[in-house]
Amino acid sequence: MNRISPLAAPLVALHDRDQRGFASDNYAGVHPQVLEAIAVANGGHQTAYGDDVYSARLTSVLSERFGKPVEAYPVFNGTGANVVALRAACERWEAVVCTDSAHIHVDECGAPEAMGGVKLLVVPGVDGKLVPASLDTLGTRRGDEHTVQPRVVSITQATELGTVYTTEEIAAVVDAAHERNLLVHVDGSRLANAAAHLGVDIGAIVGATGVDLVSLGGTKNGMLMGEAVVALNPDAARGWKFVRKQSMQLASKMRFVSAQLLALYEGDLHLQTAGHANAMAARLADAVAGLPGLTLRPVQANAVFATLPIEVSLRLQERFHFYFWNETTGEVRWMCSWDTTPADVDAFAAAIRAELT
Amino acid sequence: MNRISPLAAPLVALHDRDQRGFASDNYAGVHPQVLEAIAVANGGHQTAYGDDVYSARLTSVLSERFGKPVEAYPVFNGTGANVVALRAACERWEAVVCTDSAHIHVDECGAPEAMGGVKLLVVPGVDGKLVPASLDTLGTRRGDEHTVQPRVVSITQATELGTVYTTEEIAAVVDAAHERNLLVHVDGSRLANAAAHLGVDIGAIVGATGVDLVSLGGTKNGMLMGEAVVALNPDAARGWKFVRKQSMQLASKMRFVSAQLLALYEGDLHLQTAGHANAMAARLADAVAGLPGLTLRPVQANAVFATLPIEVSLRLQERFHFYFWNETTGEVRWMCSWDTTPADVDAFAAAIRAELT
Amino acid sequence: MNRISPLAAPLVALHDRDQRGFASDNYAGVHPQVLEAIAVANGGHQTAYGDDVYSARLTSVLSERFGKPVEAYPVFNGTGANVVALRAACERWEAVVCTDSAHIHVDECGAPEAMGGVKLLVVPGVDGKLVPASLDTLGTRRGDEHTVQPRVVSITQATELGTVYTTEEIAAVVDAAHERNLLVHVDGSRLANAAAHLGVDIGAIVGATGVDLVSLGGTKNGMLMGEAVVALNPDAARGWKFVRKQSMQLASKMRFVSAQLLALYEGDLHLQTAGHANAMAARLADAVAGLPGLTLRPVQANAVFATLPIEVSLRLQERFHFYFWNETTGEVRWMCSWDTTPADVDAFAAAIRAELT
């Protein structure tokens, strides 16, 4: 950021580049290597709408990463990825099974239903995870026109509660789903965090287990913006090209989404950044575990869910950004990101400790 | 692009940064000052989803630019901007009037209808422009439940055919619409090109004329990606915050969309880049006008629409990127962008001339 | 109507059973034989939602009537029939071609788009008929994700302007559509009127010509309410059972819709009632043709479209019910129905004559 142009000068003072909190991995900025990839993809002309060399390379890189030929459709954001995936996978009368904490259910303003035209069938999750046995509750109304027909089971990896399915757990969901002629979609906005936690590649999670569709995350893991819908099962990819465009998720200058995704996924950057965020969450959890009045959920990915006295949290929020998860119980979510530093964690943990001891 | 990291190195060879064509202004990359604004907005944490300092500044900058307080909603792309604007402006039974060449009608894969839930009432355009008298053809069925109720007139400035409404023409459309209790929306993906052609600020086009809603362009004019829905009439902005999120157009790291828009619109960059693109189109038109077998539409913005023998175009396409506009009549579209050089134009014009003389 | 019960007694005085006009064939009541069929279908229990003996018989009767095995789906009304047919036939990104006077375009409050999720591509009609050559204007963007993909050509027989396609004209539309891999849907709310005019069975119109889907009319031709979606091409009937239910068109006591349709279509009642309505329209047209200041469109089905001085029509409306078709040109529509009498026509014609001579 040396040599700031006169035009950019007034913007420089707008925010403090050293200020970070624990509110969301979406509060973080762009990883330098991602920014570099954008610069590299710049210059000259490239065919718009995905017929560029970066998007072609992305398909090839992700096919290798997932261990089978995939179709990869870069999109703008996570809600867009989920809606495109589910809208394309489902006929007009088909439905998607998910847990009660699923992002598609609670955090997308009804987009799957209102925009995707897809009803969600919500089952209770356990620690944020869908349990295969819950598919039994879908009942025996296959073919009954009075009820939507389940077509997709959607799970989130890592979950919205910061937990991580083991590959065996994913495989069990896939088996249970496939037995019932259901596809499996993984909302993988934090798939790399799960992989880093499990110590495997992302292919081991969704390629080897038989998952059909993935919303592959980018934004939360160091990109400026961008995700990709990835079809590992070609039969699940009916009409996606049209659905993506109609769903307002077709980037004209797609090379810049694809180049960012290449920066993350061609090498190990996605695991490095996610692994770092995970490590910071673990460091924070370790630092506060056992403090009087504070309880923690299991910490596996980059989130720490803690329950502590509400007035303590309110005081902490005066100095540190984070959100209540449940204003009634006092549970809060502390989210670490690729740019969280050990010093950030230590300062925050110290403040928590000072409050509680 | 010195100091390329090992990670980015394999990407460098992927495309030729000196190759440019006339296919689309979406083929061009990112303007250096826009890239700089992204870098400036990077670093540290900023509240996600629009509650950041760059987005706040954008509202203030655009309010000044348009000469009245506006609400500005950054979104991902042009189709998204149009669908959000129209979906928010219309009740479920209301409709949008547009011309037969409107992007929302012919180039958005039915998104206004399928995703926006809004029927389009198509009237014939003249040189791509909507004529106020065409609103008379909407008939007298106001209040008749058997037919959709017109609510918005949507025009494109500059038009899809490269023409530009004068401010008087816009004002006449606005007056005709408001007399009928209709709102006016401007698809302004090339609004700056229109302003540069008219020699006015964009505020003179949409602020002073009484336009209610604008889809303000960014991507075609040097941004990586991003547009903004702008409400100049607060009554037209019912529920937009929800509609934008539900329509999958809410960027989590919105600071980077807003910072790009600031780079374009805080100063005169939008007029410089658009004006340059216009000048290149004029240069091209001047160079080929009068060639035997070639006819031109009026060239006002950054597009040249030419009709010439199909076999000539097919031979030219072997060396230069451009598209047929109408494969039956042989009309082609040559689009100039912010990065088109005089040398690009001269080489292309020479090739055309060599073919036709 | 002898033996009116005390309960019904207050209703008897509510309206004049001898009053009839020329406003709409929907103003007429229920044909006595249709009412009898309802009574016959009454009593005892029948499986709901279509699994009854009357619905089964309907499929068999219509298969015979159309000359090939069909799937028949009784629904409530014409808009419902059209939306179910088109929604089931089209993928989410597909579209329907129709004329500018099509009921689906101008008289269904945007239901095909807002409820069916189907964009309409409107072409100019000639006398209300779609001309095969107009399919050429759909262009060559097959497979281009930026635009909806045409899937169905929908024509209305008899048309909304009272004209009737010959069977050769229908066959020509079908051939032109099938060559382009498009299905053909007939909005047949007045199909029997067309058959009566042509002197053929309805099967000759839609069975022998290769039409794929029909919205088969009932209400306008003497039923209390009810139409049927009929698939002559089984490939066009994907998921219809679900689509009908989801589209709120699945009657629980379907036996009563099916029994009415049987009353019309098992024998020749549909041709008798429609033929009578046609004859009354012809009688009216004959009686007023040539009157000074009055011009007529061709009268083929049960509508007379006349243009005459507006003030004359306004005076006539004080004594006779009918509607303006176009309040600017003064064109009016005089509609005859199964219960219009020669005396009704003669009295109306006399009044018109008295005004104009």
Place this chain on the structure above:
Amino acid sequence: MNRISPLAAPLVALHDRDQRGFASDNYAGVHPQVLEAIAVANGGHQTAYGDDVYSARLTSVLSERFGKPVEAYPVFNGTGANVVALRAACERWEAVVCTDSAHIHVDECGAPEAMGGVKLLVVPGVDGKLVPASLDTLGTRRGDEHTVQPRVVSITQATELGTVYTTEEIAAVVDAAHERNLLVHVDGSRLANAAAHLGVDIGAIVGATGVDLVSLGGTKNGMLMGEAVVALNPDAARGWKFVRKQSMQLASKMRFVSAQLLALYEGDLHLQTAGHANAMAARLADAVAGLPGLTLRPVQANAVFATLPIEVSLRLQERFHFYFWNETTGEVRWMCSWDTTPADVDAFAAAIRAELT
């Protein structure tokens, strides 16, 4: 049914008018007084689409019945009524709260979501009833664009499980909803059964308690087909006329829907028929209560929910029509209707008794 015409003759033998079962109140036919009302409304012309004398009278009758001026919109069926009511009441980003056994959730093939554009927020019911405290679980995200905004609480009276809210329970739901600025919709397809059970008029249930919207049942209670959306709160009726038409629920010959509703609701016929069905269910429950291996839910309206050995039910189904409610637990539903006779009940009860003792 004397004097059968030659046309109807082949239909007479189609079904056994003395055969009745316990499958559904939709299996029953039309009450004679309803059929008479149709005949009375027949003859002559009446303005289509609701501008007839029967529909006008219906509004007046229902206003009196509910104790306040209402808007009444006849529609075709229950799913249609619910979707019209909810689609009209909700903005595009608003949602409806209902229980897990709600018809709108489990038996409408996703129509509220796919056609109505309305997300359902499902809370656990107790005996099929929504408990006011469950509204607390909706959380505190009012105004948060990431989540749909609850707008309507929809309850079913009588419930899908055959239970009946007391008027105090309804009032408590209304109070809890209104405190949260939510409207209350009652799916009243069996509202008369609830009223009969409570010994009150339907106005006491939904007029006096402050309910805003009702789907008023007709078909299950002796009509051929037809329901009505009734707005007791005029503010909840925004754009209904358009929404009904667009939702394919506008009957052209509406006089026949309204006349049927008048037959039911102008006098006490709705209470007589529903009360009779309730009495038959009570008779059945009394007759089998206490049988070994059989347990019953509380029987309040016209349904008996019994759990008994599956093989017993399978044998009974060979002679009597009824459905499994839950094929896993062996719970079955025995539904009585307006035409169920004591002899029907006694024969069925005897067969059950013979199986179980």
